Amino acid sequence: MKDKKLLRAIQSIVGKENVSTSPEERVCYSYDATNIKHLPDMVVHPRKSEEISQIMRLANKHLIPVVPRGAGCGFSGGSVPIRGGISLVMTRMNRILQIDEENLTCTVEPGVVTGELQRTVEEMGLFYPPDPSSLEYCTIGGNIAEGAGGPRALRYGVTRDYVLALEVVLPQGEVVHTGSQVMKSVVGYDLTKLFVSSEGTLGIITKITLKLLPLPQSRKTMMVVYPSVEKAATTVSSIIMNKIIPSCLEFMDNSCINSVEDNLKAGLPRHAGAILIIEVDGSPLQTGKEMELISALCQKEGASQLMIAASAQEAEQMWKVRRSLSPAIASIRDSKINEDIVVPRSRIPQLISHIEELKRELKVVIPCFGHAGDGNLHLNFMYNKDDQDEAERIQRALHSVLQRVIELGGSLSGEHGIGFTKAPYLSMELDTATINLMKSIKKTFDPHNILNPGKIFPPDDEG
Numbered sequence: 001m002k003d004k005k006l007l008r009a010i011q012s013i014v015g016k017e018n019v020s021t022s023p024e025e026r027v028c029y030s031y032d033a034t035n036i037k038h039l040p041d042m043v044v045h046p047r048k049s050e051e052i053s054q055i056m057r058l059a060n061k062h063l064i065p066v067v068p069r070g071a072g073c074g075f076s077g078g079s080v081p082i083r084g085g086i087s088l089v090m091t092r093m094n095r096i097l098q099i100d101e102e103n104l105t106c107t108v109e110p111g112v113v114t115g116e117l118q119r120t121v122e123e124m125g126l127f128y129p130p131d132p133s134s135l136e137y138c139t140i141g142g143n144i145a146e147g148a149g150g151p152r153a154l155r156y157g158v159t160r161d162y163v164l165a166l167e168v169v170l171p172q173g174e175v176v177h178t179g180s181q182v183m184k185s186v187v188g189y190d191l192t193k194l195f196v197s198s199e200g201t202l203g204i205i206t207k208i209t210l211k212l213l214p215l216p217q218s219r220k221t222m223m224v225v226y227p228s229v230e231k232a233a234t235t236v237s238s239i240i241m242n243k244i245i246p247s248c249l250e251f252m253d254n255s256c257i258n259s260v261e262d263n264l265k266a267g268l269p270r271h272a273g274a275i276l277i278i279e280v281d282g283s284p285l286q287t288g289k290e291m292e293l294i295s296a297l298c299q300k301e302g303a304s305q306l307m308i309a310a311s312a313q314e315a316e317q318m319w320k321v322r323r324s325l326s327p328a329i330a331s332i333r334d335s336k337i338n339e340d341i342v343v344p345r346s347r348i349p350q351l352i353s354h355i356e357e358l359k360r361e362l363k364v365v366i367p368c369f370g371h372a373g374d375g376n377l378h379l380n381f382m383y384n385k386d387d388q389d390e391a392e393r394i395q396r397a398l399h400s401v402l403q404r405v406i407e408l409g410g411s412l413s414g415e416h417g418i419g420f421t422k423a424p425y426l427s428m429e430l431d432t433a434t435i436n437l438m439k440s441i442k443k444t445f446d447p448h449n450i451l452n453p454g455k456i457f458p459p460d461d462e463g
Contacts, residue, residue, distance in 0.1 A: 006062055010044060010086075013054045018045040018092070029087040032074045033326075034338070034421055040067065040087035047092050049169055049206035056204070057173035059086065059450050066171075067452050068200040070110065070142025073134045075338045076419030078146055078199045082454045090141050093206065096120060104212045105164060105181060110141025110205050127215040129156035132415070133323045141205050147197030149415035151248035151279070151322070154373035156213075158415065160196040167207035168195055171446035181209055194441075199417050200452040202445045216281035219247075220291045221315035224276040224298045225269055225305035229253050229356065229368075232274035233349040235301040236372045239278075240345050244293055248279040249373025250322055256369045259328040260321050268321065269305070276372070277318055322369075326378075329367045333382035335391075337398055339422075343410035345375045354404045355379070362393045366401075376414035402428060418456045426458065 011019045020026070020043045030037040041064075046052050059066045065085030072079050081087050094111035099121060106128070108117060115135040118128050131150035132138055138148070144166075149158040165179030179185065179192035195203055226232040232251060239249065252260075252275050261268045268275070276298070280290040295306055309315035330336065343351050352368070359366055370377040379401060383394040402412060402425055412429050413422060426435060439457060442449075 009058055010055060014044060014046050014051050032072045032077060032079050034077050036077055036080060038080050038082045040081040041084045043087045045089045045092050049167060049175055052169045052204055053173045053175055056169055056171060060172050060448055063448055065450050065453050068204045070139035071137050073138050074146055075416040077421045078417050078419040078455060082420055105209055106212055107209045108140055110139060112140045114138050114140055114143060121212055122215055125215050127213040130159045140208055144196050144205055145200045146417040147415055151250050151371055153371060154249055155245050155247040162211045163192055163196055164211055165209035166192050166195055166205055168203035168205050170203050171451040199455050201442060201455055218284040218287045219281040220287045221279045221309040221318055223307045223318050224303045225272045226274045227304050228273035229352050231302040232276055233352045235298055236348055237346050238297050238301055239294060244290060246278050247281045250277040251372035252369040255367035256325050260324050263328045264324055266321055277322055325369050329380055332365055333384050335383050335385045337381040339379045340414050340416040341405045341410060341412060342376045342414035343405055343408045347408045348372055348375060351408060358397045358400055362397050364393050364397050420454050423456060423458045
């Protein structure tokens, strides 16, 4: 960074050891899971909200972009500093401040790793359900900023359903507190929900109060093999139509099955058209009954094989298959476009049919997996970057799928956010009046557009 005075000022706030302008450090914080790189000018590791407040006041004065960052594992470029500036890394703020067993809440800092929080509260007989596949390294702050979900969203909802209260540093340095520690509060506007899924564009979250649940007594997990994706898709609709809501209902197609098998050697059937991973939880009596009903429905819809985990270890092996999907499919091609679209659950078969038709017509590879139970599928449009013809066919397939999603009454992003990779498609789902309202909210909070600029709205449409 050329402004040495500003550098020294930030060093005085957080400590010299917590600020870096070295090329090596800047590269480490230049990308997320999209692998698209933009170098920040400076990397800063704050420890307290007061430090962040001072940094934001300085950034406003000097009109320096500030990009909040958790673990940097997002799929839409939300934490990528596309306009340089300060990468504000929140991982030092990683304390679990309180677990209230009487009121079933906890208060944490944004850098707490999701999986660590889950294990901590489960030791006390409590349960924090949101479980993104990156739970072993993603952070609660990042989950809130992106609106993360996970397999258990089918029964338990997503991250936003558990956020009760927030402490937030605004773009001009003010510290505000939203929400309440109690289960009900309708005092004023619901600013808490406004910050959830705002992708770090409205404020920097520094403290979080979350709702907890009692830990389910029993859990049963099943892997179901199908000869075709169509039969698996109709099974999903059949289960929901029969008023059974599993805690998880996950889908993976043949491309995914073979990619995982190449990496894990887990004994998956390479010939299978699709696999469902289904989990139920609750009381032992409830889980046993639901698993019987689901097994019968799966067989009725044409399942070729059913495997019910006999132990927690076997269940974990099934989930290891699911969590390995994203890195496994990376070997198919050297480049991919990752989308996490959502359609009404009853219309999953129609979407799957459209994707299969495109794959045949355009001769493209589109591995498909995800949270079929709530209609949220992860589509990976694979191509080799040096193959211009394949890249063009992939773009045609992508646009066709997104258009079909909207026609089916769906959404372009279920849990990965918009970032800058999906910003060009925003107007496919939202009308002009809605986009203008969102832009006016952004301008009210951040009049100088310094907080995570270039995200959500297309670059020529930020206002």
